[in-house]
Amino acid sequence: MxxxxxxxxxxxxxxxxxxxxxxxxxxxxxxxxxxxxxxxxxxxxxxxxxxxxTAIGSTGGAAAGVTSGAGKPLTPAEAKSAFGRSTGIVKAELVTMLSDGVLDMEKFSPVIEEITEADDAQFALMHEVSRLRTKDESTFQHSLSVGMLMGRLGDAVGLDKETVELLVLSGLLHDVGKLAIPSKILLKDGPLSPAERKVIRTHPRRGHTILKTYDNIPDLALEICLHHHELLDGTGYPMQLSGSEISLLVRISTVCDVFDALTSSRVYKRGWATVDALNWLFERDSQFDRKLVLRLGGLVDA
Ligand SMILES: [Fe+2]
Structure with missing residues (x-):
């Protein structure tokens, strides 16, 4: 309001x-x-x-960033509130983009700022909160969570601040194509049929097509949107890229995307334990960059 x-x-x-x-x-x-x-x-x-x-920030009193007051650590309730607020911004902007054809990148700034300025403890709390998904909001919560993880992982491998911020933005936008998938498939409880899976697998191209209509989307966000389901052994989609055809920044997105999908809980599915998800990724080093999985483990398993 x-x-x-x-x-x-x-x-x-x-x-x-x-x-x-x-x-x-x-x-x-x-x-x-x-x-x-x-x-x-x-x-x-x-x-x-x-x-x-007042729908996004505080109405007075408490600070609305990732810290409460003068640098005090977040409480779990504040982490939940911060995650909810950021999810609200991601949702509002992506929905506006699809319905009105308008994308104001500036509106993502508070989310990117909140993520890139979070310290380890704040990140851990936000990550815990992000594991609990509601059905209708899951795409937006996943996008925010992947943005958080990508920024964190990019920072951990020594990328500069500008690239880290671009990674966060790319994470927020990477699954926009899912919003063009019929809800009865996207929000279906339980396993998908082969035909439904085929429809879901169109989302990277759909997202890329949507984002390309805007002239202010960074190239990295376009690349990650199109290729975040490619795997190192060439069995991913949509273009079956392999090995060195998949850049480091795209590899960061694939690791974070799958890790978040495995660890998140939904009404019909319990999220995997962090260590189980990391092991699963680690064992598939023909598909996921093992160095990145190890780095991610150092961040989320601390
Ligand atoms: Fe995706």
């Missing part, structure tokens, strides 16, 4: 949609207010009012 408040009532953790300012002194829009510099910039601007979104 959009609420207009005097700037003097502004608190950290609020989601700022816009600062009412006739002069372009404060150009930043749509972000979770976290830093002292942004806070002071708004207070010192000529603006009198700020438009906040």
């Amino acid at each position: 959009l609420t207009r408040i005097p700037k003097t009532e502004l608190e950290k953790g609020m989601y700022v949609e816009a600062v009412e300012c006739s002069q372009t002194v404060f150009g930043k829009r749509r972000f979770v207010l976290k830093s002292d510099s942004d806070f002071n910039a708004i207070l010192n601007s000529p603006a009198d009012f700020v438009l906040i979104n």
Whole structure:
């Protein structure tokens, strides 16, 4: 819900949609207010009012980022709330993209920021929360979770901050093609028939086609959307790429995607234990990059 408040009532953790300012002194829009510099910039601007979104950020009091208050660790309830809020943003943007043909990449910024700034303990809590999926939200929760894992793994293998942020964004967008799959197949309880599986397997190409219609989608997000189901031995899809044809960044996406799918719980299926999922991936080194699986193990099994 959009609420207009005097700037003097502004608190950290609020989601700022816009600062009412006739002069372009404060150009930043749509972000979770976290830093002292942004806070002071708004207070010192000529603006009198700020438009906040209470459906996304806090309404006052607690901070809405991955930390509560002044750097205190997240409680499980706060982790759940942060994950739910980020899922809401991913859902809103992907649905808007499909229905209205509009994608405002800026709106993913608070999610990417939240993920890339999380410390180990915060990541672990968010990951735990992400394992519990609701049926209708599962694609969005999976997208967010894969984005979290990809960013984390990219950071662990020494990629620069810009690439890590791109990996997070690519994770958020990688399964957008699933939203074009009929719900009765996508949300079906229980095993899929061969024909249904064939339909599901069209989602990378469908997603790639959707994303290509926008001129502001980074090449990496397009590549990961199309190839996140390719396997090193050439048995993946849609193009049966193999070995060195699959880049390191795409390999990161395949490992994280499968790990998240195995460990997540749904109403009809219990998620695997982390160690079982890691072992399963590790044993399939003809399909998944073993070095990346080991790195992932160091992150999620700590
Ligand atoms: Fe997928």
